[in-house]
Amino acid sequence: xxxxxxxxxxxxxxxxxxxxxxxxxxxxxxxxxxxxxxxxxxxxxxxxxxxxxxxxxxxxxxxxxxxxxxxxxxxxxxxxxxxxxxxxxxxxxxxxxxxxxxxxxxxxxxxxxxxxxxxxxxxxxxxxxxxxxxxxxxxxxxxxxxxxxxxxxxxxxxxxxxxxxxxxxxxxxxxxxxxxxxxxxxxxxxxxxxxxxxxxxxxxxxxxxxxxxxxxxxxxxxxxxxxxxxxxxxxxxxxxxxxxxxxxxxxxxxx
Numbered sequence: 001x002x003x004x005x006x007x008x009x010x011x012x013x014x015x016x017x018x019x020x021x022x023x024x025x026x027x028x029x030x031x032x033x034x035x036x037x038x039x040x041x042x043x044x045x046x047x048x049x050x051x052x053x054x055x056x057x058x059x060x061x062x063x064x065x066x067x068x069x070x071x072x073x074x075x076x077x078x079x080x081x082x083x084x085x086x087x088x089x090x091x092x093x094x095x096x097x098x099x100x101x102x103x104x105x106x107x108x109x110x111x112x113x114x115x116x117x118x119x120x121x122x123x124x125x126x127x128x129x130x131x132x133x134x135x136x137x138x139x140x141x142x143x144x145x146x147x148x149x150x151x152x153x154x155x156x157x158x159x160x161x162x163x164x165x166x167x168x169x170x171x172x173x174x175x176x177x178x179x180x181x182x183x184x185x186x187x188x189x190x191x192x193x194x195x196x197x198x199x200x201x202x203x204x205x206x207x208x209x210x211x212x213x214x215x216x217x218x219x220x221x222x223x224x225x226x227x228x229x230x231x232x233x234x235x236x237x238x239x240x241x242x243x244x245x246x247x248x249x250x251x252x253x254x255x
Contacts, residue, residue, distance in 0.1 A: 003229075004251045006222075008034035008061065009243055010188065010232040011041070017239040020051055028055045030244040031251065036230050037062035037083060042075075045082035052083070061087035061160075061186055061228055063129065066094070069115055077122050087186055087228065088119070089129040089160045102138035102147040109151025116157040125185055127158030132169030143171075149180065159183035160230070163217055164190040164204070173212075174220055181224035189214065189250065190232045202235040206242050208249030218253050 009032050014023040020041070027035055037059045041048045052059055062085045068076050069090060080088050090112065097108065116126040134145035149157070161184055163173040177184065191210030198205050208214055221229065229250065236242040 001255050002251070003253045003255050004031065004033070004247075006034075006227065006229050006255065007032065007189075007247060007250050008036050008228050008230045009247075010036040010038075010063075010230050012038050012063070013231070013233045013236060013242065014239040020048065023239075024051055024055050024057060026240040027243055028057060030240070031247045032231075032243070033057060034228065035059050036228075037085070039064045039068060041083065042068070042079035045079035049083050059083050059085060061085060061089065061230065063089050063091040066090055066097070073115065073118060077119060077124065080124050081122070085124055087125050087127065087158070087160075089127050089158075089186070090115075091129045092131060098133055098144075102140060102142070102144070105134075105138065105144040105147035106151030109148035109157070112148070113152025113155030113157045116152070116155050120156060125156070125158050127160055127183070127185060129160040129188070130162050130165055132165045135166070135169035135171050149183065157183065158185045160186040160188060161221070161226075162188040162190070162232075163221070164188070164192055164212060167192060167212060173217060177217075177220050177224050184221070184224050184226050186228045186230060187221040187226040188232045189218075189229050189246070190234070191246075201233070201237055204233050204235060206233075206249070207231060207246035209245070214250070215253060218250070222255065 009027050017023050064076055119126045135143045166173045166176055191205050191207045191212050193203050193205035193210050231246045233242050
């Protein structure tokens with residue numbers, strides 16, 4: 001197995017690069033063979049699957065919003081299967097849902113855990129994707145993310161760890177990867193520019209050119225069970241060049 005076999009890219013990174021056809025052409029040209037979808041790709045799941053197949057691409061993972069999960073889970077599962085997903089993640093709670101104490105976050109975790117239980121047997125593993133706000137301390141001093149996971153005891157709730165958001169939130173990503181290793185099935189691979197740089201890209205940069213030690217983090221993520229290493233940039237100025245530079249750096253790493 002080569003590193004390129006486990007590298008994927010979140011198509012959200014290319015949302016400003018034209019329509020899906022142009023996005024997929026760009027990532028295929030950059031060397032990717034796997035992508036991660038977003039919720040809008042579910043609207044025409046069969047069409048998404050055709051465009052992927054035409055370029056020799058697969059979408060082993062995807063994101064979908066909490067509204068669809070709450071209101072039409074069967075539709076979500078059918079669309080995910082049509083596209084070919086094996087992992088599905090809820091990427092972010094609405095801002096109103098993020099307000100609350102530890103008990104509130106436990107209730108959110110319980111809700112996610114129940115969705116994970118309902119999806120058992122579908123062939124798709126369900127999990128949560130973090131940002132930085134889940135690191136806010138609750139009344140007991142522990143972060144909201146710890147309460148969220150505690151709210152789903154015994155549930156098959158997985159985690160897609162966004163390492164760079166953990167770092168931006170002031171946490172040690174290595175500690176979190178070790179602490180929640182049993183949940184981790186995927187990792188978002190993004191990088192943080194040096195202080196004061198790339199401000200027009202919200203401080204993110206090409207993977208391998210920033211401040212995170214991705215050689216170390218890659219090895220740690222793979223060792224705890226991250227099957228897919230998903231490249232992402234929240235606001236790239238040039239999405240196609242970001243995709244290519246990041247792939248070229250990561251493809252040289254040992255699996």
